[in-house]
């Protein structure tokens with residue numbers, strides 16, 4: 135049986151909030167009457183992580199992710215329940231935690247290392263490695279209160295990963311690092327995984343969670359809504375996020391006399407999240423019939439307009455299922471409007487099998503041209519739009535298209551109909567692709583005669 139690294143049993147965390155600072159003081163001076171309001175950030179959470187697992191935690195802001203990590207890292211005490219951790223924990227929590235702002239970077243390395251249970255000699259042995267990973271130069275001798283958030287996270291990660299942890303806890307911190315640094319961190323994290331380390335990783339980046347984690351957990355309002363295979367959990371989470379956006383739109387629509395009441399009613403299921411309900415919402419309130427059946431889809435939308443059909447065609451307008459790099463691909467989308475769509479916006483996204491969005495684009499790019507075309511047709515009814523592109527030099531495998539039809543611009547869109555995995559395509563390659571894709575215009579030259587210009591790196 136696999137060994138347990140982290141076990142969380144029925145953990146709840148209650149924060150006590152005071153409306154005014156004076157209320158806290160009054161409570162201390164006049165004990166007996168509570169002047170605080172209770173807020174339960176975690177409600178009866180149970181979780182088991184086995185050694186060597188990487189568990190990703192996703193969820194909206196304020197859902198309790200950081201609180202859970204802090205309880206596991208031991209920097210917060212749970213109100214009820216038990217936490218058991220086996221192995222040395224190194225936590226990269228909120229920016230600033232674990233470091234004393236008045237101390238220099240150097241002093242903080244020793245301060246932090248000691249908190250993590252290392253002796254002075256052990257930290258001295260690691261010191262050069264930490265400094266070289268952090269790459270913050272002379273800032274090592276400056277108080278960390280003078281650091282940018284990027285510098286801060288460089289030093290914090292360098293310490294966290296270099297103190298021989300068995301369990302690494304990373305709370306979104308890497309989001310503030312620059313691209314090069316994040317790549318180096320990810321390489322270290324992979325190395326840590328390969329060596330059997332256990333990771334708890336909080337991120338809003340569902341793509342990263344899908345790729346990096348062996349298990350995912352979706353939290354909302356202090357409870358675990360869903361857990362399991364990362365691709366599945368992330369899909370449910372994304373679906374719910376869209377549903378939430380639609381709920382907000384629906385509450386605006388509620389006041390509009392031209393939109394049937396049923397949409398708003400359909401979207402009022404606030405309290406408990408029922409995954410089945412949000413992922414398989416089949417009844418279109420406008421037609422009261424099931425949406426058309428596509429294989430492997432999950433769909434959402436206010437239903438004022440629908441995607442009726444999606445087909446993939448090649449250069450000769452014949453249906454295709456297999457593509458090679460350089461082939462022309464046409465995604466033909468037939469839509470039907472039951473209602474007036476003022477700013478039609480049809481979009482497609484190309485995803486790999488882990489649901490990483492590789493590329494997405496929409497008719498918003500055409501802007502007025504598309505709206506004019508739309509209005510030139512009858513306001514209500516059928517219209518077809520086609521996206522044509524050249525298949526990129528992607529690695530062979532299965533890819534999917536999500537198709538969306540909305541009303542409004544990208545940043546303020548009423549989702550009319552959105553279909554996950556509306557259609558899939560099989561990609562083949564003529565030559566081996568190492569990684570996700572082959573870069574274009576590759577050339578390799580032997581450089582004996584060529585002098586290096588610009589910045590050079592010595593290996």
Ligand SMILES: Nc1ncnc2c1ncn2[C@@H]1O[C@H](COP(=O)(O)OP(=O)(O)OP(=O)(O)O)[C@@H](O)[C@H]1O
Pocket residue numbers: 149150151173175193194195196197198199200201202
């Ligand atoms: N010290 C505190 N006192 C009172 N409430 C708190 C405290 N810390 C967090 N909370 C509340 O607990 C809830 C959960 O917060 P938490 O930081 O765990 O969420 P999160 O999922 O990590 O959010 P984010 O994605 O924004 O980091 C939030 O509503 C937050 O306002």
